[in-house]
Amino acid sequence: MKSNIAIEVINLVKTYSLRSQSSDGKGEFKALDGVSFKVEKGQSVAIIGSNGSGKSTLLKILAGVTKPTSGSVAISGKVASILDVGAGFHPELSGRENILVNGQLLGFSKKEITPKIKDIIDFSGIGHFIHEPVKNYSNGMFLRLAFSIVVHLDFDVYLFDEVLGVGDAEFREKVKKVFTDFGKTIILVSHDFNEVNSYCRTSIQLSKGRLLSVKSLTGEFSSDKFPNINSPSEYLIFDEGKIYFELEEEENTMVINLKTVFNFKTISEFNWFIYLRDINGAVITSIIEYSKLSNSYYIDDYTLINRIVINKRILRSSTYSLSFYLCKEGIHYKKQLTDRYYFTLKNPNQSIEYECSKCGPIYYPNM
Amino acid sequence: MEDRKVVVYSSKNDSLKVSLRKVWEYSALVWVFAKRDIKVKYAQTIFGFGWSIFKPLLGLLIYVFFFGLVLNWNTGSIPFPLYVLTGLIGWNLFTYIVSNGVSSVQESNDLIKKIYFPKSILPLSKTVVGLIEASISFLLLIPLLIYYEQPIVGKIAFFPIVLLFNVVCGLSLVFFISSLAIVKRDLLQVIPFLLNMAVWFTPVFFSIDILPEDFQFLMIYNPIANMIDLWRWVFFENIAFQLVWGVNFLIMSLFLVVSFYYYTLKENKITDFA
Numbered sequence: 001m002k003s004n005i006a007i008e009v010i011n012l013v014k015t016y017s018l019r020s021q022s023s024d025g026k027g028e029f030k031a032l033d034g035v036s037f038k039v040e041k042g043q044s045v046a047i048i049g050s051n052g053s054g055k056s057t058l059l060k061i062l063a064g065v066t067k068p069t070s071g072s073v074a075i076s077g078k079v080a081s082i083l084d085v086g087a088g089f090h091p092e093l094s095g096r097e098n099i100l101v102n103g104q105l106l107g108f109s110k111k112e113i114t115p116k117i118k119d120i121i122d123f124s125g126i127g128h129f130i131h132e133p134v135k136n137y138s139n140g141m142f143l144r145l146a147f148s149i150v151v152h153l154d155f156d157v158y159l160f161d162e163v164l165g166v167g168d169a170e171f172r173e174k175v176k177k178v179f180t181d182f183g184k185t186i187i188l189v190s191h192d193f194n195e196v197n198s199y200c201r202t203s204i205q206l207s208k209g210r211l212l213s214v215k216s217l218t219g220e221f222s223s224d225k226f227p228n229i230n231s232p233s234e235y236l237i238f239d240e241g242k243i244y245f246e247l248e249e250e251e252n253t254m255v256i257n258l259k260t261v262f263n264f265k266t267i268s269e270f271n272w273f274i275y276l277r278d279i280n281g282a283v284i285t286s287i288i289e290y291s292k293l294s295n296s297y298y299i300d301d302y303t304l305i306n307r308i309v310i311n312k313r314i315l316r317s318s319t320y321s322l323s324f325y326l327c328k329e330g331i332h333y334k335k336q337l338t339d340r341y342y343f344t345l346k347n348p349n350q351s352i353e354y355e356c357s358k359c360g361p362i363y364y365p366n367m
Numbered sequence: 368m369e370d371r372k373v374v375v376y377s378s379k380n381d382s383l384k385v386s387l388r389k390v391w392e393y394s395a396l397v398w399v400f401a402k403r404d405i406k407v408k409y410a411q412t413i414f415g416f417g418w419s420i421f422k423p424l425l426g427l428l429i430y431v432f433f434f435g436l437v438l439n440w441n442t443g444s445i446p447f448p449l450y451v452l453t454g455l456i457g458w459n460l461f462t463y464i465v466s467n468g469v470s471s472v473q474e475s476n477d478l479i480k481k482i483y484f485p486k487s488i489l490p491l492s493k494t495v496v497g498l499i500e501a502s503i504s505f506l507l508l509i510p511l512l513i514y515y516e517q518p519i520v521g522k523i524a525f526f527p528i529v530l531l532f533n534v535v536c537g538l539s540l541v542f543f544i545s546s547l548a549i550v551k552r553d554l555l556q557v558i559p560f561l562l563n564m565a566v567w568f569t570p571v572f573f574s575i576d577i578l579p580e581d582f583q584f585l586m587i588y589n590p591i592a593n594m595i596d597l598w599r600w601v602f603f604e605n606i607a608f609q610l611v612w613g614v615n616f617l618i619m620s621l622f623l624v625v626s627f628y629y630y631t632l633k634e635n636k637i638t639d640f641a
Contacts, residue, residue, distance in 0.1 A: 064483035072377035087481035
């Protein structure tokens with residue numbers, strides 16, 4: 001293995017035997033089917049894919065928890081496998097005792113852990129509760145302690161399985177800062193595109209146990225590409241068509257102009273469900289656009305125009321994301337479009353006086 | 368930062384040597400788990416470690432009353448309470464290792480699915496806990512030895528070997544049973560029952576002499592019985608060393624190596640079936 005490579009995965013196959021026969025008559029299930037890739041040192045990689053695509057199995061093999069059926073994995077350096085937050089914590093032991101137990105479970109000696117205990121406790125913000133048994137901790141305290149341990153021990157490679165979204169926004173920000181500053185090798189399994197975007201520069205997409213694509217996330221998800229709100233028209237492609245959108249900044253409001261072009265004439269009744277989120281992924285507001293409402297109109301049988309106005313009072317200068325859900329058959333069927341659009345608001349006018357008693361901060365003007 | 372150790376995971380099985388090296392690398396965990404177990408065991412109790420004395424004491428009183436006083440079983444030159452207690456400490460250590468060792472992997476199901484370490488660490492740590500419990504029982508044995516004015520014999524120097532024999536017997540069974548019970552767990556159901564039976568084929572609270580001669584072979588070929596006999600040999604005078612004990616020790620040691628290797632071959636399956 002070359003010295004700049006942190007992880008090398010070669011033709012990995014993992015088969016699980018089933019208790020019952022599967023539909024094709026075989027008593028086994030291929031969770032991974034010939035996956036190969038390399039991760040350079042200091043690279044952060046997101047493993048994405050739908051449920052059952054083999055993400056967690058891949059991570060389990062990387063962590064050494066389960067053996068591949070064939071193929072091999074080589075990892076250089078000390079690996080922190082955080083497949084679950086607080087795995088190995090014993091409820092009866094105190095927080096402090098658990099720091100030592102957990103640290104040793106993760107492969108560090110007592111001598112290496114002891115000098116870091118103070119930092120770990122400080123970072124977790126648990127204070128004097130550290131001497132209480134962990135079973136009496138609140139969920140948040142438990143998660144914060146578990147993460148503080150991982151953050152302070154000197155690993156080379158971190159494996160996270162959908163665990164980064166723990167704690168409150170402030171703690172998440174703290175954790176993120178540590179990891180992005182360190183420049184450690186990170187493998188992250190996540191469904192949250194925002195999390196993926198903020199931690200990783202590369203994504204590996206799995207589908208049914210096979211490697212679908214390896215993409216660079218830089219430029220594609222990054223907010224840098226859209227520095228201004230007055231960006232030229234961008235579009236997203238989805239199965240049923242294409243959506244163009246444009247952001248307009250007005251004195252008190254931000255306007256999202258949507259133009260939806262469908263591939264088929266048949267789709268005439270649908271709703272847009274749009275989430276506006278802050279950089280941490282917290283939903284600021286959700287917007288439902290009914291195709292039949294008066295603020296939307298059809299240009300022709302295929303093309304629909306919507307105009308959404310958001311009061312800038314609810315926004316500050318930061319990066320926001322918009323994610324689009326296509327809703328058919330009422331709002332209960334939601335289909336998220338794969339990409340998410342980011343924009344940065346530079347100078348929101350804070351001193352606006354705006355009233356809209358009917359709709360709160362969001363309203364739909366007539367066009 | 369350069370020249371970091373490279374770990375390779377593949378479908379290949381580790382050799383016995385590599386498996387042993389891995390256990391050595393992770394040996395600190397044996398103490399971590401053992402300490403954790405002991406701390407947790409006596410958490411929220413008033414008497415704490417006292418319970419490790421009360422339990423064998425209660426057992427001892429019951430056996431002495433029924434078998435010593437009521438049935439008046441003869442144990443030769445050794446006072447009955449001492450005879451029972453020495454046997455009991457050895458037997459308890461053995462059963463502790465077997466029953467806790469076998470269940471240790473299942474007990475840590477959640478952990479082994481999240482963090483890698485050689486699974487043999489778990490029964491090993493249970494062995495350490497068993498040894499600690501056994502040594503606490505000595506707080507009971509020593510006063511009793513003094514009370515019955517038993518002289519200290521030079522043979523006591525071989526005591527570590529007796530403990531080793533005990534551990535070898537326990538662990539070899541643990542590895543053997545555990546490797547057979549990974550996919551189908553029926554064996555685990557039988558263990559408590561078998562251990563309850565086995566005590567009657569082992570001279571824990573009776574001497575081999577009270578058995579009819581036709582059945583005495585049960586004790587001679589039973590390695591656990593030999594191990595218990597050896598326990599008494601190091602503590603009491605007037606017991607002659609028997610070669611069969613040594614033979615049994617060797618056989619069990621060999622069995623341990625074989626069952627440990629067998630276990631390491633099967634070990635990888637554990638997380639898939641946990």
